[in-house]
Amino acid sequence: MNHTEQDLVTEDSPRDHYKALVKRSPFYEKQVALSNTNKWHRWKAYTVADEIECMEQEYFAVRNSCGVFDVTPMSKYRIGGPDAEAFMNRLVTRDVRKIKPGRVGYTVWCNDQGKVIDDGTIFHLEQGVYLLCAQERQYDWLMLSALGFDVEISEETNNIACLAVQGPTSCATLKAMGLAGIEGMKPFGLTHFDFGGAKLMVSRTGFTGDLGYELWIDFDSAEALWDALFEAGKDRGIRAIGGDALELARIEAGFILGGVDFVPANQCVRLHHDRSPFELDLGWLVDFSKESFTGRTALLREKQEGSRYRLVKLNIEGNKPAHNAYVMNGKGGKTIGAVSSAAWSPVAKANVALASLDLTKRINDNNIWVEIFYQKELKWHRKWARAEIVKDPFWNPERKRVTPPADV
Amino acid sequence: MTKQYDAIVIGGGHNGLVCAAYLGKAGKKVLLLEAADEVGGMARTREFCEGYRVSAGAHILHSLSAQVVKELALLDHGLDRSGHCLETVILDEQGAHVTAGRDSASGEGLSPEEIEAYASFKKKLRSYAELMQPMMRRRPPRVAALGFRDSVALAKLGWNMRFGLGTEEMRDFLRLAGINIYDVLDEFLGEGPASDKLKGMISLDAVMGSFTGPRSPNTVFTYLCRLMGELEGDMQLPVGGMGAVMQALANAAQAHGVEVRTAAPVSSIRTEKGCVVGVRLASGDDIDADIVVSNADPKTTFLKLLGAPKLEAGFANRVSRIRNRGTAAKLHFALRGLPKFTGLEEGQLRNRLLVASSSDFVELAFNPVKYEEVSDSPAIELVIPSLADPSLAPEGHHVMSIALPHVPYALKGGWDAEARKAFIDSVIASVERFAPGFTELVVDSELLTPADIEAQFGATGGHWHHGELALDQMLMLRPLYGAAQYTTPLDGLFLCGAGCHPGGGVSGLPGHNAAAAVLKNKKKGRAEAVA
Numbered sequence: 001m002n003h004t005e006q007d008l009v010t011e012d013s014p015r016d017h018y019k020a021l022v023k024r025s026p027f028y029e030k031q032v033a034l035s036n037t038n039k040w041h042r043w044k045a046y047t048v049a050d051e052i053e054c055m056e057q058e059y060f061a062v063r064n065s066c067g068v069f070d071v072t073p074m075s076k077y078r079i080g081g082p083d084a085e086a087f088m089n090r091l092v093t094r095d096v097r098k099i100k101p102g103r104v105g106y107t108v109w110c111n112d113q114g115k116v117i118d119d120g121t122i123f124h125l126e127q128g129v130y131l132l133c134a135q136e137r138q139y140d141w142l143m144l145s146a147l148g149f150d151v152e153i154s155e156e157t158n159n160i161a162c163l164a165v166q167g168p169t170s171c172a173t174l175k176a177m178g179l180a181g182i183e184g185m186k187p188f189g190l191t192h193f194d195f196g197g198a199k200l201m202v203s204r205t206g207f208t209g210d211l212g213y214e215l216w217i218d219f220d221s222a223e224a225l226w227d228a229l230f231e232a233g234k235d236r237g238i239r240a241i242g243g244d245a246l247e248l249a250r251i252e253a254g255f256i257l258g259g260v261d262f263v264p265a266n267q268c269v270r271l272h273h274d275r276s277p278f279e280l281d282l283g284w285l286v287d288f289s290k291e292s293f294t295g296r297t298a299l300l301r302e303k304q305e306g307s308r309y310r311l312v313k314l315n316i317e318g319n320k321p322a323h324n325a326y327v328m329n330g331k332g333g334k335t336i337g338a339v340s341s342a343a344w345s346p347v348a349k350a351n352v353a354l355a356s357l358d359l360t361k362r363i364n365d366n367n368i369w370v371e372i373f374y375q376k377e378l379k380w381h382r383k384w385a386r387a388e389i390v391k392d393p394f395w396n397p398e399r400k401r402v403t404p405p406a407d408v
Numbered sequence: 409m410t411k412q413y414d415a416i417v418i419g420g421g422h423n424g425l426v427c428a429a430y431l432g433k434a435g436k437k438v439l440l441l442e443a444a445d446e447v448g449g450m451a452r453t454r455e456f457c458e459g460y461r462v463s464a465g466a467h468i469l470h471s472l473s474a475q476v477v478k479e480l481a482l483l484d485h486g487l488d489r490s491g492h493c494l495e496t497v498i499l500d501e502q503g504a505h506v507t508a509g510r511d512s513a514s515g516e517g518l519s520p521e522e523i524e525a526y527a528s529f530k531k532k533l534r535s536y537a538e539l540m541q542p543m544m545r546r547r548p549p550r551v552a553a554l555g556f557r558d559s560v561a562l563a564k565l566g567w568n569m570r571f572g573l574g575t576e577e578m579r580d581f582l583r584l585a586g587i588n589i590y591d592v593l594d595e596f597l598g599e600g601p602a603s604d605k606l607k608g609m610i611s612l613d614a615v616m617g618s619f620t621g622p623r624s625p626n627t628v629f630t631y632l633c634r635l636m637g638e639l640e641g642d643m644q645l646p647v648g649g650m651g652a653v654m655q656a657l658a659n660a661a662q663a664h665g666v667e668v669r670t671a672a673p674v675s676s677i678r679t680e681k682g683c684v685v686g687v688r689l690a691s692g693d694d695i696d697a698d699i700v701v702s703n704a705d706p707k708t709t710f711l712k713l714l715g716a717p718k719l720e721a722g723f724a725n726r727v728s729r730i731r732n733r734g735t736a737a738k739l740h741f742a743l744r745g746l747p748k749f750t751g752l753e754e755g756q757l758r759n760r761l762l763v764a765s766s767s768d769f770v771e772l773a774f775n776p777v778k779y780e781e782v783s784d785s786p787a788i789e790l791v792i793p794s795l796a797d798p799s800l801a802p803e804g805h806h807v808m809s810i811a812l813p814h815v816p817y818a819l820k821g822g823w824d825a826e827a828r829k830a831f832i833d834s835v836i837a838s839v840e841r842f843a844p845g846f847t848e849l850v851v852d853s854e855l856l857t858p859a860d861i862e863a864q865f866g867a868t869g870g871h872w873h874h875g876e877l878a879l880d881q882m883l884m885l886r887p888l889y890g891a892a893q894y895t896t897p898l899d900g901l902f903l904c905g906a907g908c909h910p911g912g913g914v915s916g917l918p919g920h921n922a923a924a925a926v927l928k929n930k931k932k933g934r935a936e937a938v939a
Contacts, residue, residue, distance in 0.1 A: 090721070111722055112721070144721055148717050292720075297682070
């Protein structure tokens, strides 16, 4: 969506909040200065770049050098208090006790029906203090879940700015910026640095399936951080990226996206349009050894009785991305599902997709086809393409896991 | 490990006793734990000042299920239903009282047409109560996953509605069941001061125990619930008070092998991996059992004994939103003699006396409670139990038991000593208007506001019915979906109190239905088997 200056009246006082229909991240001016496409979209209250200069170059920065994406709009909640651990463990499906202080864990959380409200990351800041990050806003669900717990929950979304620094030269860039010892940080690690007197939190996390870090800092120090980062990375191919490049990277990594690959359960109105963790191929996040967590009863029943859907990664023949394609049981066969995310993956040299299959239908895993529709100068074409269900992410490089990362 | 008990029942109110007795009868080894020194809950009869005893909550026996009486052989265990059957006298300051029985009415100014209108109205509404009664004697249907038995029960209800009531009456039932009693009374009963008194009586009966006035929606439904009690038998003041009825239930339970332990408050329900494994007493002792049945109200059971953290978030929040603002209070008077009511003979004092001269009177008495205030002209239900059982008071003395439908749980400014005295004095003044000289007879008094009832009997909000009786909290919605069939999200935990279907009143039906649910419950695959 292209916006006009009028949309972006800033917030002068609380009573003028309605004038600021779109919030600006503290990195907004920096991105505007770089942008020659003026392409933006909305992520909750914030405006976020689709593309800064050139989507393809931005994507290749993530895969070949270093791409920087503004993740400030991410919902962030600080959870502390005597019952914080018990609260977190009741909230999410996995066992939070296994995420030690200084570590980050990916998780989902469900409603009573065992359907995924959102996925996100838990940052175990210090013993018994957590930062929960998610795409969707969660404050009401957290408050509702707090009944009976002695916890303090504070919304930090508009206090903490965040940059995702992703790609093979990301580690070297951060080291050049002065983050001594960053190379020793393991995947899902979490460390704090001093940044000109401000507290800079760095985690080895991301949404690209590559080597990468996320930098967390208060709004006031955000611009200085941007400047230091780009100065340090100028010889390492650093580039600000937009959401389009990130979207391609996350599909290659096989990561699901709320609102695209599943409907967040609290926003879902229609029966069976939401998804359980099992139905999103995230059964590994469900830990039934915990006595009690929201969704446990329903998920236990689902585990015994079977799921309704199955999320699969598809490797599709040809090079036409299977956007919104139906998935069929055999060429010309019955519809068994639909593609939710699709892309031509430059790095995997493959036509990839995420799709949801309806397990109430008869499915032959070895004879799956997709019916792809595409347009050429307003004329629609249809193409049948064979698809193979693959287990591993389409892009899963060794450098994502190696510590220390190569010094490039 | 062999456990000493098959089941533990928490709470020895009437439903706990009934449930325990049925479980014992079915051969289960049952332990009943009561926090107080004696069983009976709100229906126990205890001394409120030296030498005077009265039933704490329920003071009239009227809705005890005949089926429960028969199946538990309560008459053999000490239940006495031979006493005087109460009529209702709606008081008039000048002595122009109206006396109402089940279908009869008499009094100054009542025309034969008005009496006939009353009788036919009662018969009409009682036919609706009869229609609903079978649904009250079984667990509510599970609508989302309708089983065979549920389908049959609903089909029977539909058949009886269509062919039992007939087209006209079915339409009237569907028209009336959800609306307010005020409009319905205006439609069916006559006008004038005498008929107004009948309307006042029915209004009071419809709202007693609920946060409602006669103009509130749902009050036809609450009146039908009341009439279901009338189907079970007449109103009586039992010898020995309601406590004697409770003792009969305890005797029946014990005869079936139930171990009753009093002064044994439970502090928590113990679980392992989503399954109940027993209880912990306030003394710190643990007692094991795979089945725990709670007679406590749903909020106490889920949020205090179990704790919200052991429940899933959505369910816990729905529990916290159960409507249970109690508004019914009790006021007990120790009297040095029998009061004289203008225009009433001594024999008539054995009846139920009401200060409820019209529907409007009851509505006006309700209004202040919405704003946490008390009416200076409250609606009153009073009985003198010592006339039925002189042993309740010293010789020549009497006790008066008053139920007040509209007293706030939290009074604006607080229930301090001054506020309590002012309220008691205003009730004394109200009674004085009908019984000159009453004030001089009062030796002592005891006021149980909803807050007191909560403190003494543990019912959250001090609500007699453990939760408002209303269309949004009835049948498969009572106390809330997910726990409406006496089962709960926790394997082995059951509910049996008035918070369950079919609700409050000393009917014993929730206890009866809960026992059936416990006995029918096939042990689910204990959760850890999968984990």
